[in-house]
Amino acid sequence: MPFIQSKRNIERKHxxxxxxxxxxxxxxxxxxxxxxxxxxMLTYSALLLGLSLIPIYYLTNFNPSYxxxxxxxxxxxxxxxxxxxxxxxxxxxxxxxxxxxxxxxFDNITIxxxxxxxxxxxxxxxxxxxxxxxxxxxxxxxSAYLSAYEGTLRISSRGFGGTEGRLLVILLQxxxxxxxxxxxxxxxxxxxxxxxxxxxxxxAFILDVTKNLAYLRKEDDAKLKNK
Numbered sequence: 001m002p003f004i005q006s007k008r009n010i011e012r013k014h015x016x017x018x019x020x021x022x023x024x025x026x027x028x029x030x031x032x033x034x035x036x037x038x039x040x041m042l043t044y045s046a047l048l049l050g051l052s053l054i055p056i057y058y059l060t061n062f063n064p065s066y067x068x069x070x071x072x073x074x075x076x077x078x079x080x081x082x083x084x085x086x087x088x089x090x091x092x093x094x095x096x097x098x099x100x101x102x103x104x105x106f107d108n109i110t111i112x113x114x115x116x117x118x119x120x121x122x123x124x125x126x127x128x129x130x131x132x133x134x135x136x137x138x139x140x141x142x143s144a145y146l147s148a149y150e151g152t153l154r155i156s157s158r159g160f161g162g163t164e165g166r167l168l169v170i171l172l173q174x175x176x177x178x179x180x181x182x183x184x185x186x187x188x189x190x191x192x193x194x195x196x197x198x199x200x201x202x203x204a205f206i207l208d209v210t211k212n213l214a215y216l217r218k219e220d221d222a223k224l225k226n227k
Contacts, residue, residue, distance in 0.1 A: 016161040022082070029079060030086045039093070042084035043102060049077040050110030057117030064122075067177045074166045077110065081162065104144070107162065111136055114169065123176050128194045135198060139205045146212050149219075 053073055059066040085103065088094045112133065119129030172190055175182070182189040 016164055018163050018167070019161070022163055026079075026082050026086060030083050030090050033083075033087055037087070039084045039088040039091075039099070042080045042087060043099075043106065046077050046081040046084065047106045047109060049073050049080065050106070050113045053110075053113045053117045054120070057121040057123070060121045060123070064177055064180065067123075067173050070117075070173065071170050074170050078163060078166050081107070081110075104140075108137070108140060111140075118173075122180075123173055123190060124194060125191060128191060128198070132194060132198055132201070135201045135205060139201065139208065142205070142209055142212065146216075149216065 053070060056066055056070045056073060060070070081103075085094070085099050088099065115129045115133040115136075118124040119126035172193065176190055179189075184192055
């Protein structure tokens with residue numbers, strides 16, 4: 001049975017470890033945009049940047065130095081993806097429902113590009129990349145379903161959001177460039193870190209689902225008692 005969502009603006013809930021640090025930086029960037037730069041232009045630029053990671057990661061099989069191009073793409077993606085909505089509000093032309101929807105969809109396409117790209121590169125094995133992708137998608141799905149009830153779009157969890165994710169990937173793949181043969185107990189260090197990250201994200205997903213189920217059950221039970 002489909003959800004019946006009221007036609008109202010969905011509030012974005014975004015509080016991460018780096019949000020206080022990046023907020024003034026993004027605010028300054030927004031004020032520097034020329035008049036011809038539009039929020040839609042930034043949104044679609046972010047999508048194209050995300051998709052470009054697949055061929056760039058593939059090229060690292062032939063020349064590891066392409067990882068610096070990938071790092072640059074992550075930086076540009078952070079700027080475009082993090083300022084499109086802010087630019088719309090700055091110019092007093094916000095479209096919250098449209099903006100939230102397209103931003104969420106494009107972010108998931110970018111996540112797909114990142115993990116598939118890492119899987120076809122020498123940085124990660126494809127099984128690990130696919131496993132990480134599945135868990136991240138599961139978390140996003142349960143978050144989206146909860147948003148349908150609460151009217152709050154959760155785009156971060158436990159202080160970890162897109163900015164923190166980009167920074168972590170940049171650090172890990174830079175480590176791979178300088179120390180490509182770093183093995184621990186016969187397993188490459190990045191593979192080991194990825195399995196640990198997979199375990200942590202899976203646990204976070206289970207805890208979130210358990211907490212949300214208890215919350216929604218309590219809400220429904222309260223409504224039943226009031227009938």
